[in-house]
Amino acid sequence: MTGDDGRDGGAGPVVVGHPDDDERAHLAALHAAARRAAGDVRVAVGLAGDLGRRLPAPGEGRTAHLWSALATLGAADLTVARVVEPHLDALAILRQAAEDAGDGTWGVYAAEGPGEPLRARPDGAGHLLDGRKHWCSVAADLDQALVSAWVGTERRLFAVDLRQDGVAPVPGTWVARGLAAVDSGPVDFMAARARAVGSAGWYLERPGFAWGAIGVAAVWFGGAVGIARRLLAASRSRTPDQVAEMHLGAVDARLHAAGCVLAQAAADLDAGALAGAAGWRSALRAREVVAGAAEDVLRRTGHGLGPSPLATDEDHARRVADLDLYLRQWHAERDAAALGREVLRDGTPAW
Missing domain, CATH: 1.20.140.10 (Butyryl-CoA Dehydrogenase, subunit A, domain 3)
Structure with a gap:
């Protein structure tokens, strides 16, 4: 704990290891x-x-x-x-998959929630996503996300443009007192276009x-x-x-x-x-x-x-x-x- 600005007890960076x-x-x-x-x-x-x-x-x-x-x-x-953390994680995932992240900001929505899981169905060269995905942090403020969904009995990861018409964050569902500004409520996907990232099971x-x-x-x-x-x-x-x-x-x-x-x-x-x-x-x-x-x-x-x-x-x-x-x-x-x-x-x- 370095420095001292009063009530913070010495605010400043937190180091892991030995930075130069x-x-x-x-x-x-x-x-x-x-x-x-x-x-x-x-x-x-x-x-x-x-x-x-x-x-x-x-x-x-x-x-x-x-x-x-x-x-x-x-x-x-x-x-x-x-x-910031999930954006950096998404960039690392895309790099591992040899995929271009582009210039936008990213989320990672891979947690499973209650009810029917998010489903993906093939459509030409890509997939369409249908259903509700839970725990989608600040989806209304991001450009894209890596989203897990089920194709039959296999779980796969997809890159999704969050600005398209088939993506709708569900309002009024985030009532948390902690991280109150980080709306992590569900998102509804309605025939939303998606691009597969990695093979089935690769994400995990x-x-x-x-x-x-x-x-x-x-x-x-x-x-x-x-x-x-x-x-x-x-x-x-x-x-x-x-x-x-x-x-x-x-x-x-x-x-x-x-x-x-x-x-x-x-x-x-x-x-x-x-x-x-x-x-x-x-x-x-x-x-x-x-x-x-x-x-x-x-x-x-x-x-x-x-x-x-x-x-x-x-x-x-x-x-x-x-x-x-x-x-x-x-x-x-x-x-x-x-x-x-x-x-x-x-x-x-x-x-």
């Missing part, structure tokens, strides 16, 4: 830009487009800088991070699926740092008692561990060691450590600060609500069980 001077300068500028865009989805979309042209893809030798950028965005403002089977999952954890890490800075500022503003020191010490240790795990994963990825099952195990481990740290930060800052900042500090209250919802992308005990199965299958635990 140029990278630190870029992260500082990125933090400032994200703070200026805080809570504004349209400005965040513009920032996403710019960063897509400037940030490296995972696994290309500068993964730690990519994840530092995502963590820095998370610490600055989770609304901005929630818009490709190595980059695990790498992108760690990128999301980097955002959680940054969000937790942003909240922890409020606890640090409170401890600096008055003489802390032993309980306050205990919470601050525990938060420092948990965030240190989370940062180390992300740095190690970035180094392993750039060394080519996270292909196949090893990549998925690394993602499950990183997400378990980072999400657990973030939840502990939320709990300890609540205990240490009491109700006042949640009731009177707009920035802190929004950070807490945003991170609490964002963390639900982690599947908690189900992901821990998945990691347990991987440990048994592989026969070699990390320890």
Whole structure:
């Protein structure tokens, strides 16, 4: 935690690994830009487009800088991070598929929701999508998206122009208190034209699926740092008692561990060691450590600060609500069980 601007407890970039001077300068500028865009989805979309042209893809030798950028965005403002992260993920997916991303901004809509799944049917050289897709973040503000749909019994990924007439975000369905500006309600597709990306099952089977999952954890890490800075500022503003020191010490240790795990994963990825099952195990481990740290930060800052900042500090209250919802992308005990199965299958635990 560097610098000191009062209640943020020392705002500035969040680093994963050991950035050089140029990278630190870029992260500082990125933090400032994200703070200026805080809570504004349209400005965040513009920032996403710019960063897509400037940030490296995972696994290309500068993964730690990519994840530092995502963590820095998370610490600055989770609304901005929630818009930028999927755009960067979409660009990485398209690069893996040797597809041209063009100049527009992208979302990734691959989660399955309740009811009948989204269906795709062949139509000439492409496909048509019919049905409702859930969890489509800021679809009304983006140009295109990578969307998963079912072709018979096979799940495939498609590139879709969100500006066409057959795409209709469903209004009035996003009532979240966290990430309130990031409307992630459903979208109805009505004979919407789509282009297949990769073969059936490719989206989930490709190595980059695990790498992108760690990128999301980097955002959680940054969000937790942003909240922890409020606890640090409170401890600096008055003489802390032993309980306050205990919470601050525990938060420092948990965030240190989370940062180390992300740095190690970035180094392993750039060394080519996270292909196949090893990549998925690394993602499950990183997400378990980072999400657990973030939840502990939320709990300890609540205990240490009491109700006042949640009731009177707009920035802190929004950070807490945003991170609490964002963390639900982690599947908690189900992901821990998945990691347990991987440990048994592989026969070699990390320890």
